[in-house]
Amino acid sequence: VLLAGGKLPSVFVVGAGLVVAAPAGLPPRTTRLMSRSALLAAGATRAALADAGWREGLEDVGFFMGVGASTADLEALVPAIAQAASGGSFLDACPPLHTFQLLPSFTLSHAAILEGIGGPTGVFYGDAVVALAEAIQSILDGDCSRALAGAADSALHPLAERVASPSEGAAILALSASPQGARATVALEAIPRGAFIIPPVAGALVSGPALAWCAALRALAEHPVVAVPASGGVAVFRRAP
């Protein structure tokens, strides 16, 4: 539909951040609260902002992410579970910081707090493509003129290792309503009924589509149009004018 008619709305990719390992250089006082997914997200967000050259006015930048289950710190619950199973004092063993580490939304929140990103927001379990669609829609609706969209996840925890290859990573695109500095235009194909499939059990797969988006940007050097299919739809990247 997009290629034939070119009628679908699109926005411009002006930067990208990609990390496959937890970054260094983040404030220790903050990172002690962060799950591994949040660390990855923070690194990719910082890289995307630098790549786009966005330094000011970040309180109006939208931020939309697909996230996994953020279970990297489940082992921290083991002492509490042991207490609960044995009838002991659960509270004494309950990790006080578990809320910050286990909440999937904190994968985004920590990065927003570190960088001062305060625009419209959305966090979606297992679905990077919905995050991209909502970022585009937020720009088209005028809620913001710039937005970040991407995903982060870690599959290095006990649950994900059973269902996916051990891996982790995060990728964030910087999207703008303005073509200035654009590397590509991106449009999400209108989501047809039935195009969605239920996300896989392994939340670790979430970051896959977002990582592919970064590869698509590179592929645009050789191809004018690159489509990246994923469970939630199809993102179509075109070489910027």
Next chain:
Amino acid sequence: VSRAVITGAGVVSPFGVGLWVFLDSLAAGRSAIAPITRFSTEGFPTKVAGEVPTVDVDRDRKVTLALLAAREAWAMARCGPDDEEQAGLSLALGLEQAYLEDLVASWDGHTVDWTSRELRSPVDRAGRAVARDLGLRGPVIIHVEACAAGALAVAHAASLIERGAASIVVCGGADSMVNPLGVGGFSRLGAPSPRAAPDACRPFDRRRDGLAIGEGAAVFVVEHEDRARARGVRPLARVAGWGASQDAYRATAPRPDGVAAARAIRRALARARLERVDYVNAHGTGTPLGDLAECQAIRLAHPAPVAVSSIKGAIGHLMAAAGAVEIAACLLALGEGLLPGTAHLEEPDPACDLDLVGPTPRRADTRAVLSTSFGFGGQNAAVVLTQP
């Protein structure tokens, strides 16, 4: 103006099962905060909560609560096989990604058996269960924006309708943290009131000292008004506007000046093309910092005098479900002209100088209402409902 309307609503709350059980209880000014019965609170500083009574739970409360609310909403909207084919799902889900009950069951005496099938507890479990139960075949979108998720799920549904991506969406939120992990974690953070009393949560009161944890669900059927009219279904309300923002402040506290939260409210009002509403159903958790920040946000975004109340004193903080259940509470204001009261608000905090509705519900001609939700980690959401 948005063409997305609510044609069905289902609620499971600490008052019981059913939308009208919930609304009638609010209209009567009841409170459901009571001693926790589900587990021993010995050693816990928190001993009261808003528990859903008399519900047979299979294994996971979130799934059960979501299913009960979804079935009621689906039936109220008089949906049939054609709707099943078309309906998508936008659901807010619980804060925990894994369930304590599962983890304890997988304890083998030395460590957790991570290979146990019982641990297959993805966040989308309740969403998939609702889609399967109702036979929905559209997209499934799971919101995980902490305590703002319920409101954002409803907003997302309205957005999908408005931009033509869907014609009918089942949306809402379900959550329960009334278990040792939830209560223990929040207690270690010092969020709940330390008082083991029915008035543990006193939003906007000078003596407020924390929240009460609650559980429940609210699910709505949202569809295009033309579609509802063609089916002969009378809408309950219009989802007229919505907005979101991020505090970008601290992981542990709301931004005290309310500036970011005010941005979400302004976006919702702008989308609804309104400058003022007749009533604000506030997030109003009863925490000293949270209520003050919210008052600041309301004053900034809505300078005109407006009646404000919070239902969290009556049912507790339903976490990911809070925004959805509070949108359901707004149906009392729009449908019956009755503003829910703020249970246990006896001594209004002078710093919260808004037109606060006290414990007794207030009669008012209400054409537009605003519901606010502010999530842990700085996620802000606002939804405007109007008469259909």
